Amino acid sequence: MGEAGFRPIARAPLAARWRICAAPPGSEQPPTEGWRECDGPLTAAAALRARGEWSLDVPPLDFDAQDWWFHASFDLPEGKRAGILGFDGLATLAEVSINGRPLLASRNMFLRHQVPVDEYLLREQGNELLIRCSSLAPELAQRRPRPRWRTPMVAHQQLRWLRTTLLGRTPGWSPPAAPVGPWRGITWCSAAEALSARVKVMLDEGKGRVEVALQAPAGWASQVEAAEVVLRHAGREWRQSLLGGEGAGRFHATVEVDAPALWWPHTHGEPHLHAAALRVMRRDGSWEEQDLGRAGFRRIVIDTEGGGFRLRVNGEPVFCRGAGWTPLDAAGLRSDPAACKTALLQARDAGMNMLRLAGTMAYEEDHFYDACDELGLLVWQDFMFASMDYPFDDAAFAESCSLEARQQLARLSPHACLAVLCGNSEVEQQAAMWGAPREQWQPRFFHETLAGLCGEHAPGVPYWPSSAHGGAFPHVADQGTTSYYGVGAYERPPDDARRSGLKFATECLAFANVPAPATLSRLPGGLNTRVHHPAWKARSPRDLGAGWDFDDVRDHYVQRLFDVDPMRLRHADHDRYLALGRTAVAEVMRAAFAEWRRPGSACGGALLLFLRDLWAGAGWGVLDDQGLPKSGWHALRRALAPVAVFVTDEGGNGLAVHAVNETARLLDAKLELTCWRADGTAVAQGAVPVQLAARESRTFPAAEVLGQFLDLNHAYRFGPALCDAVAARLVDTGSGMLAESVHLPLGMAGLCRMPRASLDMEATASLANEGEALLRLSTRQLAIGVHFDFPGWCADDEHFHLVPGARREIRLRRVDQRTSGLAGSVSALNQSTAVPVEAFE
Structure with missing residues (x-):
């Protein structure tokens, strides 16, 4: 073997x-x-x-x-x-x-x-x-010792004895496949051509090193005149001949690179890679070359100072944000390399810099990790254990698990993207929640065996024992890592994102995210399938045994943000009910990440539960099962950008504006602040120059930007509220707007309760080449939750607020090739009539 x-x-x-x-x-x-x-x-x-x-x-x-x-x-x-x-x-x-x-x-x-x-x-x-x-079935029916705790995730607790994925075996959130x-x-x-290699990539004191060990079949050396390992990057090459001496059929080479170009997550720099290859000259003088992958030199450590959790890459603190990765094909668990890279590009383009492969899933194919290396996406890699009380006291089971770990480490450890190796998903948390004694929360396999194997086979990758770990109990938010659902499943108010003191969320912000009408049309029953229909509910994520599902969670925030009864609205106007649900999710996600990314936050990162749904429906993903964006993806694309601006409500201290520059370059810009009434009246405006060094963030009181005090958040109640929207913009004099954020001090409820007949919104479109169109928007009044309905087309941005006088150009791409021309409408939650738009070829 x-x-x-x-x-x-x-x-x-x-x-x-x-x-x-x-x-x-x-x-x-x-x-x-x-x-x-x-x-x-x-x-x-x-x-x-x-x-x-x-x-x-x-x-x-x-x-x-x-x-x-x-x-x-x-x-x-x-x-x-x-x-x-x-x-x-x-x-x-x-x-x-x-x-x-x-x-x-x-x-x-x-x-x-x-x-x-x-x-x-x-x-x-x-x-x-x-x-x-x-x-x-016969295996699960065998009588075996009962687990010390139970997990509601699976229908059969004896799955803990079987080394298999939980996908397809977890009713409530994964398809029955x-x-x-x-x-x-x-x-x-x-047999004569069977070569195997072990590759280790290290960065020590500024020097890069790639160690290659080769295992060759008997007689291979007699057919070879010379062999070497070569590294290539940016037109340069480094070579080292293979040496013997490790026994029959064993060869090795170490290639060193002084001061190599470093690999960075894309939000913080360039993900430089060095191509590695084995070059062999046969006895007849011909050369052959075999790919050994690409090496990225970086140093990653976990900073746990003060009970926190933050990754430092090449010495720099990195705010990790992203989502849990799900297989592109829930039935086959395979993917085409091009399709996989396209999905990863969507994550990168949304400003994400980390993806988590949770222990409920499966180890991914090589091309996934290759693409993450190339795109500068960090990978949080769980071993495939989740929530259950695994029988590690069974010698055969434990040995199989150890062999699994060694094989996966040999395959994954050379990848620069590999940022964290995690023993399991929520095993500690499930044991604690079930009431198991503290000594059972941390099985030796995860805290000793796996830790030792990772230290031996992947010394450059930090190990963390469980996805929820640290503090008085594993799921505490203000120590270590946690599955954070204060905002979300536990229906806490949005300000819990700050009040919880969250340090790092390995999963968070789970909602039944409503997809676009094109996705809903693929539900059994099509667009006639309403949210209460069994076909809809069959695909709404839930915990087994719970009397609620994640549609209920979304509805809770619709009620909180819009002050409406979701059930009555669903009866009266199902389409508006879905529109408010989409906007509520987008707004909650935006607000949470604004809190976590502001300079004063102690949060080191947050990962959504799912990036992409496993099948068509209102799932946890911010992309549907085919990659079409949902409202949350659009909100995150703005909130997670490496250069970003946020506005937060600081109570009696007024509004604060946070400017973030995670890039490796100096940012010389202007911070503009404009305060608007809904009817288009500008109440106040101001600007200050902003110079942010590489990877620097700063906070500015709104009064400092405006040059005067105004009760923008209506904290002091000096008469009627001054404004309905505050727009913050970072503007570069050379390249234009870098980032924008619209804050609604009084919320959306009052603005959207009685939609106006018209906001004086104008929309035109023109077709471009290769299935693209350009949509031009402008409005004279404040437009809330702007969204589109263009059958067969997908927008690169929507579900945003448009302030008075603003102009926006939105690119659309054709996703249904049967569609000729573009015809549809533009809507806002506070306007009762949609604006029709047409453009024909």
Whole structure:
């Protein structure tokens, strides 16, 4: 099976013809009928979906209730006999045979297997590879010791004995598509060509170092005249010859780079990468080169001073913001590299600099981490353990988990993006919430075993034992890390974002985020599926056993922000109910991050629960399952930008304006503040020059910017409120507006309760090349929650407030190629009629 610390290189996918068949549990022999052709090694759900025989929109199919058989027929390449079959992931209880001979058995879907196949087992043509994935139902029915605590996340507590993902097995938030079968690739190479490498990337005292250890098959060295490891960056090269001396078939090289260009998260600098390769000269004088990945030199440490949690990258404190990453395909758990990079670009373009792979999910494919390296996105990587009382006192289970960790560390540790290795998702928190004794909160496996393995195999990556860890109890907000739902599921007022003293949220701000009408049209029943409908509710996230769901959480904030009864509004005007829900989520997210990013905050970062939904519906994601933005994404795109401005209400101290510059360059700009009444009257305005050094933030009292005191937040109640909106802008004299924020001192309720007939809003559009359009907006009065309805088109910004006299250009892109021309409308929550807009080719 190979050594856990080495990763295979230069493996090719097995070229085979694949079939799949279901059978009753416990079937000892493959079925004689019922086989279906499939498009390669896929999960059962993905294979049936590709054939049009199953989808998430039909009644659920329990994939764990049956045995699933996978059959591959393949021929050997000419002249190749003995070889190595690679299985990068088999879910979950798998037995493999080749040409009728047993090859391997696996009980851990997260393990990789490299199996030598002797010549006598193989035929030149018509080899038969058979994989049986047994039903989990008999395993779950076995009598085993009860857990010391329970988790409401799963329907069956005995899942704790099985090394498999919780995706598809957690009713309430993941689609019913449990992954069964080969969920990762199956590869083949000849035994004579089987190379494996271990790569370590380090930065010590300003010097970069890449250590490569090579494991080669017998006889490889006799075919090689010379071999070297080469690094390349910005037109420069560094080389080091391979040396032997580590035993038969072992070679190594260390390449050093003085004062290398450093890797930074994109919000704070450039993510410089050095391409690494193995160059081999054969005896005939020909050269071959094999990719060893890209090395990024950076130093990441966790600063826990004062009970906090903050990452320092290359010595600089970094405010980490982003979201939990979910598989792009909940049924197959695979993704096309280009589609994966597109999704990651959406995260980067929203100002996010960190993604978390939670222990409820699955380890991602290599191209995910490659793209994060390239785009400057940090990765918080949980090991795939979540909430449950795992049986680490079972020796076989513990050894499988340790092997899993060693394999994943060998694969992931060279990546510059890897910022935190975390033992689990909420195990400590669940134990504490269930009332388990304190000594049970912190199993030795997470606090000793995994910590030791990470220190040995990934010395440049900090380790943290659990996603919620620190303080008197694991889920306390003002110590260490936590799952923060004060604002959100626990329905605390928005100012709890500050009052909680949050230090770092590994997940937060969960709402049932309403997507665009185009997404709602893909629900079973289409746009006629209202929020109370069973088809809607089936996809609304909830905790098992709870008497509420996250639609209720969103409705709570609609009532708080707009002073309306959401249930009555839903009865009377469902579309307005959804519009207020979208804006409420956007406003709460914006306000929370304004608090956490202001210079006086002790918060080191906050990650939303999900970036993207797992299926169409009002899920936790700020992108839908196909990547279309929701209101929260648009709000975050403004709130998370590296250069940003925020306005916060400081009570009797008035309004404060916070200017943030996270970039590596000096910011020389002007801070402008304008106070407006809703009818378009400017009450006051002022400006001050602002010079912010690289990665510097400052706070300015509004009175300082205006040059006078005004009761802008109506704290002193000296008569009627002075203004309805305060607009703060950072303006660069050369490049124009850098950042803008609109604060509504009195909130939105009064402004939106009785919408005006007209705000004197104007909107025009023109078509551009390659499926793009430009929308031009202006208004003479204050417009709240501006949003669009252009079927077949997606805007790069909406759900914003537009102050009087403002002009805005919005780019739209065509997302439905069947759409010809652009026709739709622009709306605001405080205007009763939408503004029609048309543009035709």
